Structure formats: structure tokens, C-alpha cells
Amino acid sequence: MDRAAKKELVTTLSEVFDKTSLVVVGHYSGLKVSEITDLRRQMRAAGAGFKVSKNRLTKLALHGTKFEAIGDLLKGPTAIAYSDDPVAAAKVAVEYAKKNDKFVLKGGVMGGTTLDVEGVKALATLPSLDELRGRLLGMIQTPASRIASVLQAPGGQLARVLSAYATKDEAQAA
Structure with missing residues (x-):
């Protein structure tokens, strides 16, 4: 990799770090190219990115960002997910x-907060942003449907009472 390509990679990674809210670091020793490609595909499908780069270049890109704390995790064959x-x-x-036991999590950073492996695992158990939006929308719609049914109930009850009086009056008249 020549100097210009390295500089471009550092610039690209810096832009990624400026736009993202989460970076996870993993150790990928022993993974086949097809396995890394599969992991990349899964990340892309979830709206995330996955990058294998030289640790020194990644550390240069991290300099001055809120993710600078993960620089210590960049030892050996590491990859970042963001x-x-x-x-x-x-x-x-x-x-x-x-x-796949060949891919080992090392930690991460979310919004300036450093996460250990257990922190990353705890974060993974939370619902995604889309799931939270769906739940919120469901919660908003539920009270509206309840209000509509409550408002319709007195009208239905009133109609039943009037109908009962009408049939009672008809029965007395006959």
C-alpha cells in the first residue's frame, strides 16, 4: 500500500468515525476470507459497516475523535464494526x-463511553432503533384506539336503551 492510499484510508476512516455512534473491536485471527465476507454481508444487512485495516492506520484515524479510547484494543489482527x-x-x-469462536470481541466505544466485552454484549441485547420506533408507534396507537372505543361505548349504550324503550312502548300499545 503506497503512501497516498494510506492517507486516503486514514481520511475515510476519520469520516466514518465522525458519522458513527458505535465502534466495536474484534479479533479475527483464523477466519477465512469467506467468513469475513459473510460477516461483512451481515453487517451491511443490519445497516452497519465492518472494516479490516492496519492498526497503526486505524489509530491515526481515531486521533481526535470520541473513539480514541479503543486505540489500546488495536493489537494483533483486529477489525472494527461501526x-x-x-x-x-x-x-x-x-x-x-x-x-464462530475464531472471532473474539475485544470491546468498543459508544458515544464516548468505553465498553468492555460484557458492555458490548449487554448493548447487543437492547432492541434496535427500528424496533424501538415500532414499539413507540404501537404504544401511541393503543391509547387512541382505546379512546375511540370508550367514546363509542356511551353512544351504543344510549342506542340500546332507546331501542328497549321503543320495544316496551310497542308492547304496551298492543
Whole structure:
């Protein structure tokens, strides 16, 4: 890799770190290219990114960002997963690490807070941003449907009472 390509990679990684909210670091020693490609595909499907780069270049890109704390984790064959959604990259990384023992989580950073392996695993158990939006929308819609049924109930009861009086009057008249 020549100097210009290295500089471009550092610039690209710096831009990624500026836009993302979560970075997870993993150790990928022993993974085949097809396995890394599969992990990349899973990350992309979840709206996350996955990058294998030289540790020194990644540390240069981390300099001056809120993720600078993960620089200590960059030893050996490491890869980074990142996402705008604070849960997506962690979910995919934890699930992949469960299935493949050659991919080992080292830690991460979310919004300036350093996470150990257990912190990343705890983050992965949280619902994603889309799941939370769906739940919130469901909670908002539920009271509205309850209000509508409560408002309709007195009208229905009033109609039944009037109908009962009408049939009672008809029965007395006959």
C-alpha cells in the first residue's frame, strides 16, 4: 500500500468515525476470507459497516475523535464494526462471535463511553432503533384506539336503551 492510499484510508476512516455512534473491536485471527465476507454481508444487512485495516492506520484515524479510547484494543489482527444505530453493529458482532469462536470481541466505544466485552454484549441485547420506533408507534396507537372505543361505548349504550324503550312502548300499545 503506497503512501497516498494510506492517507486516503486514514481520511475515510476519520469520516466514518465522525458519522458513527458505535465502534466495536474484534479479533479475527483464523477466519477465512469467506467468513469475513459473510460477516461483512451481515453487517451491511443490519445497516452497519465492518472494516479490516492496519492498526497503526486505524489509530491515526481515531486521533481526535470520541473513539480514541479503543486505540489500546488495536493489537494483533483486529477489525472494527461501526454503525449509526447504537445497537446494530454490536448485535451482529455478538451473534457472529457466538457462532464462530475464531472471532473474539475485544470491546468498543459508544458515544464516548468505553465498553468492555460484557458492555458490548449487554448493548447487543437492547432492541434496535427500528424496533424501538415500532414499539413507540404501537404504544401511541393503543391509547387512541382505546379512546375511540370508550367514546363509542356511551353512544351504543344510549342506542340500546332507546331501542328497549321503543320495544316496551310497542308492547304496551298492543
